Amino acid sequence: MMILAIDTSTRVSSVALVEDGRVVAELNQDTRLTHSERLMPQIKQLLDMAEKTSRDLTAIAVSIGPGSFTGLRIGMATAKTMAYALRIPIVGVPTLDALAWNCPLDGVHLVPMLDAQKGNVYTARYRFENGEMIVEESAVVRPFTEAVEQLRAFGEPCLVVGERQAIRDASILTGNVRQAPPHLFAPRAASVALYAEARLANGQADDVIELEPLYIRRAEAEVLWEKRHGKQA
16 A cells, blocks of 8 residues: 655645555655645655656545644645545544654653644643554643643643644753654654555445545634624624
């Protein structure tokens, strides 16, 4: 099974090829170019590096959010178009799930965090048991400091995995709440692919037409528009 995975949930554009549990190639790019400018050239470069073509792909995996509203839409549109055109399965992977999959350790609670703006984070809590990921708390939006305080009160060892913009003050990550090493901070397309591979092995795939981004909250532009113009009947 050859899976192409796409993650554009943050400013980093990440694509990867995974074949039967092996990461064949991965490209992560953080430049001034937008996802719409980077993504398709990245996919072509990735396939060229691996000496593969789109005809070799057997599935598409895509990070569905939460995260950057624009980035998610671009990644989703690209993934759905490719899956539809190639007539291959598509798997949507929640971004926080993929972040937790970066670090599949038993004996610790994994807490991914992504920037939700204005001091807030998208966060959830997971644990691994015998290689299986268990969701302990589903994705929510809360202030970073409040999220850390709740983890402290939880009392058990917690490892925070998240992008730098989300972790406003790393100095408070002490005691039972620690920060993962820097190479585990960003969402990775390879983790998206490996998580999707596990789902496909269990016969799980998504409908290419029905699959939608997981935003958790509304876009700031939508909220501002409603404040200025009022809700429409």
